[in-house]
Amino acid sequence: MSNRAKRPGRRSRRILAVVLAVAAAVLCFVVDRSGGQGSVPCWEDLYQVFGLEPGTAAPVEGQTSVTFLDVGQGDSVLILQDGSACLIDAGPYNARDALAETLAARGVDQIDLLVMTHPHADHIGGMPSVLAQCEVKTLLLPALGDSDSDGSLVRRVLEQARAQGTELVRAEDGMELPVGNGTLTVLSAGFAPEESSSDDPENDSSLCLQFRAGTFTFLDTGDAERDAEADLLARYGSDLRSTIFKAGHHGSSTSNTEAFLRAVNPVLVTASCGQDNDYGHPHREVVERLASLDIPLYRTDRDGSVTVTVSGQELSVLTTRTGGESLLPAA
Template sequence: MKRIVILALILALLLAILAGCSNSGPTTGTGTAPPPVSPEAPSVNRENDLPGKVLKVHFLDVGQADSILVQFPDGRNMLVDAGKNDDGPRVVSYLKRQGIEKIDYLVGTHPHEDHIGGMDKVIRTFEIGRVYMPRATTTTRSFKDVLLAVKNKGLKINTARAGVTILDQGNLRAYFVAPCSSDYEDLNDWSAVTRIEYGATAFLLTGDAGARSEAEMLASGANLRADVLKVGHHGSHRSTTTAFLKAVAPEYAVISVGKDNDYGHPHRETLVRLAEAGVKVYRTDRDGTIVFTSDGKNITVEKKGRR
């Protein structure tokens, strides 16, 4: 009975957020209505490159969780995930220290608490442009809190799926290469995977995407090559398959992981695959927050230390 009430509440919230938008897509494997879809409105400017500007990608130290701040060279900002519930204030504080006032693009890769737990705090604190999430739902309090924050801010949820462009401006692009399907048994495979291109450099942010999602990305023919790979699912052996790693061919990899976590992440198999591929690995449990800076040609790395 309690589960039915929770499901009904989530459905009501989704319908409220949906007001005025189309929502004819497929339902998810959870049996509840998916988040609504709003028309995509990427920024497009084919004429102007961004000479002298840099792209910064911050992999925040949020323990056994994910949160990534992307500062685009045109001054806009994107936040991909926001850690666990208790990480909300820490993420907000970090963003403020970077001088952030507006999150132009907010991405919740998938509705697990260690990815969206702090997102409601972020939504309440900052001006928010567009919100992207995959068409996956859960009955958790964390997911409901995000929906409430979106509704109370008068925002809509745009569907994150392969082929959706976030922005496209000259030599700067950000777009989703996954999820590629509309039904997954494992919620991790719903992860919104973002590829960012700036000049000759690229980043691939994979959330918790596992082997099935990786295989779909490979089959899709999407360009997966990236200088920096955010390793899927905290370095679990279920992600970063040999074929996927070969296609991405990164110089650097980042594993967002908690010190002495209960899952044994990162798993040895993943570390071996990365080592055999000659990838330089950074880990938030050892290096703390890690910041990559790209001028469109070269990438530099800064370790900010443990939180």
């Protein structure tokens, strides 16, 4: 009995010694690589030593982050929740390499839910590359029957998805889809184009989605314009309230009405738009409207990719181009 009792103790001490030796070696290596200043390395030093950018570090278990990816003039939003990934739109074709690099840097090789808000090329041009790079479990689709967009691009996306066994799901109002411990709800499966007064009614046919994890909420209305916003407002009212909001239609003045912004009442807004884009997005009226409502605006044309991470009662906002990090209360 006494011999059997001794052996595990000796083994435990040996394991402890090995662990301490490895920890000491790692610490020496880190201090050496951070300039041997003798100071305790911070997390940013550790990220650098191990080749990670702070904004691209793998998510912590249980954590929620939303990244507005810099895809130039287009849209792509990556939601990570407790190891599950949801990608809403995939930017234009010419951003496919940047998108692929970012997904790889974030350790995303499987997408639980890929969403097509509407079939415009600035939202789905990168989708074939994403389907080639990642295993996509489910593809959530808007109504595609009357699309006047590039039919060959949509067909290619659907063919690739079917070929890899992706489940194709046609969005319906009120549909709820799990993302980790969170839920993506389809608030609207698209405003009827024939009722839209927009110059491009297909914008109003965008899926309007609200993601929720705990008390955190994120609203993405794709390129929905004022008619679709009014419809959401009439149906949901104050339930539209969301922690963060992706500016409708890249920050266009045809979206983001004051009444809608007041109902959403977000802590921050991000406009996804290209540098010096031909459309002038985000429009000056919207920038001024947000300023008058005291809502901070982040812009992918100036800030690069914008990552919002939920930490308790705070939001941490990290931008890749300007390198800035700020903390905002999540309520």
